[in-house]
Amino acid sequence: MAGADITAGVKGQGSADRRLRPYLGFIWPALVVCSAVIIFPWLFTVWMSFNDWHIGSARAWVGIENYSKLATDRRFLESIGHTIYFTVLAVFLPLVLGTFAATVFHKKFRGRGFFRTLFIMPMMATPVAVSLVWTMMFHPQLGVLNYLLSLVGLPPSLWVFAPATVIPSLALVEVWLWTPFVMIIVLGGLASLPTEPYEAALIDGASQWQMFWKITYPLVLPFIVVAAIIRTIDALKAFETIWVISNGGPGTASETLNVYLYAQAFAYNQVGTASAVVVVFFAIIVVLSLVLLWARQKAQWS
């Protein structure tokens, strides 16, 4: 995409090509495989977004009518809002918790390997299967989560069964699932850090907190940003968790773009409208990714 190259500057274009040529052999097989599988669906989607087609009826060319209808579709616009709300929660919380977990598990202590294995287990869980279990745990009257709340004296929550609490509850599931992922990436970064600055800081009597903020955080920031990019894209596209647990409900309170897309394509069989949603959705993802990529560039050069 052009964004990153713009930051490299026009002057760098010539040297960029020269840098690239010897390595092309490494890169093109992967590019070809990926493109081959996604080119046809993409062409189909873009073309179909200008059509109106309900499976079982005839198809008709309608130009940009799908897009103009989406622009005034209350349900579609609300789904964008839900998506942003959900994504912010599902990215920020795992980043913070995951980085914290990485610093904890980076320290040497007895049983570290064992505990670390335990901690990354949620990432291995099959989202569909675990979401079904979470649904059971969320049940307001029979679920175990409200029981736990009652044990510590808190009132029961309606979790995913009320419009106000459904998105945070779904984000909770995502946090549970993907914090280990962030931890692994940041841990990898921590492992590659040199130890001298820490040794010097310890001699100087610095506290854990100071060492983290002054030494660890700046050096590990590129890794955090990588994790942030992947998490953002995944959270924007999160589907199975939301679909299995709340199906966009109650009503449409947790309907994100992806769930709305599913409803249009597979429940209502409106392939034209769904294709238009895909294009808009993709545009949103690209914009957000560009922002994060730019942040990554800045983090690297600092």
Add this chain to the structure above:
Amino acid sequence: MTPTPATRRRIRRGIDNAALYFAVAVLLAPCLFVFFWMISLSLKYDIDNTAWPPVFIPTEPTFDNFVHVFQESPMFLYFWNSVQVTGSATLVAMLLGVPAGYGIAKARAHGLAAVLLLSRMTPGLSYLIPLFALFQMMGMIGTVWPIALTHMVITLPIVTWIMIGFFETLPQELEEAARIDGATIWQAFYYVALPLARPGIVVGAILSFIYSWNNFIFGAVFAGRTTRTMPVAVYNMLTFESFAWGPLAAAAIVVMLPVMALTIVIQREIVQGLAAGGVK
């Protein structure tokens, strides 16, 4: 008498240690509780599973749910399907993705990196209808290959991105030394860079395996009756006339066991890799 610096350090270390173990406990508790509850659900009859207050340890545990899971569907067949799909998707991702990550990192070709990211950014649902039509035209529906192919679109970008990150943090000196000694780019890659990036490769392989094994939506649409993958089988355990919490939990455990087992085995690799990965 004021404590000596040595004592102060010891106290501080004591507090640090306690804080550390407390932090580990806090992190692990919610993580493990869900698994504990899942196991508990799978060992109880449904009448206990929906009881209130919840029954944590069953008074009469039963393996009926697990038996039911294997009776209801040919789980071993689904396991084999999952192995085929995930195995090929991961293998291809490693073979193509590691070099690609290396190439992009060395050439600083961020544009190409972003192109690969494109396939990850596309909502998976948008592939389904056109690819279904395409695969059907090619007569591939009913085999595992459509599923494997679409999984590759998931696994390849992951591996590539992880490897870009790792290769970028590797210092150039060692490879440049090798090049000066007369090695070609490929030899420098294969003999110098690759061993150093082992932790990244392991992480990439695991992530690729996990994402592919746990993927539900592609298997749900492209699979036929005999080519279903395990996550799809779990979802199908939703029976019509009852909650079926017990069998569902049992099926969930069965699906996750292979990945869990793999993690436990590979976990040592990660630890070793990460410990040795520091460039010293």
Add this chain to the structure above:
Amino acid sequence: MIDRLSLSRRRALQGATALALAAPMLNTKTAYSQSGAFNWQRFKGQSIEVVMETGPRADLVKKYLKEFEGQTGITIGLEIIPEQQARQKTTIELNSGKPSFDVFNIAYHVQKRQIEKARWLFDITAWTKDPQMTPAEYEFGDVSKPGWDYATQSDGKITSLPMFVDYFMIYINKELFAKKGVQPPKTMDEMMAAAAKLHDPANGIAGYVGRGLRNANVPLYTQYLSGWGQETTRGNPPELLTDTPDAIAAAEYYKKILSNYAPQGVSGFNWNECQGLFMQGKAAIWLDGIGFAPPAEDKTKSRVVGKVGYILPPAGPKAHHSVFFGGGAAIPDASPKKEAAYMAALWMTGRQMTSRMLQTGGGVPFRSAPLKDPAVLSQLTIPKEWADCAAGCAPISMPGLPVIVPVTQFRDTIGTALTNMLAGADPATELKRATAEFKPILDKSEQS
């Protein structure tokens, strides 16, 4: 000469086998007596693929698969998928022109019009009249009119065989009723009053539980609406009636009973959450489909075994109906094995299998004979009260969903309005908004 001899020998053999097979079940008549030139074995050696929705019907087919294969020599590859997925999969595959199945479960209340307009089904009208393709004991006359209405397209062609019908009935917890001395309700007002009396949140008991989840809640709403004698659409081309004063009154009833006398979080409940609560003895009244009796009477799943009462849905201010939904067996036009598929469809919807379905409480056939057959009724595995209630629903039944193409979108739109009401929105405003939102979609779907 020789033919007649071998015919009678074959008939004797068949009769003996049939008796042996029929022994554990229902009829005093043999189920497979040969009639004229019909022969179950005519297409033997073929193998077909069948897709069914997860549920008791699929379980039944799975259980007796070997029997069918023995009887006809046709092997079946049976695929059972959850309801939503099954409908999506069949739609996508039928549309592609090369479905992977030869017989599938058609959910009439959702798919009928869409499939009919797309002309994906094979016309079996001729076969239903052909004695070589359909045995006389299939007893077409026994199938009720709603069943044939479902199975017949608007152009008069029969494209499926009706299998089962789902009515709505009330499940009550007799113990909770007895404790407070409340009589089982007969009208909607009585039901509201009973729910109020039995509602005891301090002890974790809800007076009433019902579907609040968008899309799933529309059948519950149409059941209430039937109490005003109204459906959600009228006429052909269909005209929306979801914003009439009666529709709003029904919505107000829905809002009132679910907001006041139902458990917290009911706006996210589908039938399985409702069922779970009821089976734990935490809800006194549950109004839903009739197919949920078996687990309630299962000791490993339910705490209310033997305490469940099955009564007719309540009468409303203007009428007394039970809404119904149904399913059948259909053959895609693109199937290369239509004859063998037809044999399977005949068997699945025939008297024997549908009677078994009734016996296990897995559903009610469109046929009336099993409901009256004492041999069938004596083998019920669930209380007879249930079967009586189902039999009582039939004469007062009314379609629960409109026969339009975008049924799912209709259910989502109206369902969202209903769920919003549970969160406090005004019924009239919500229904008017939803009607205005859906009207263009409906009109468009009728044009093409």
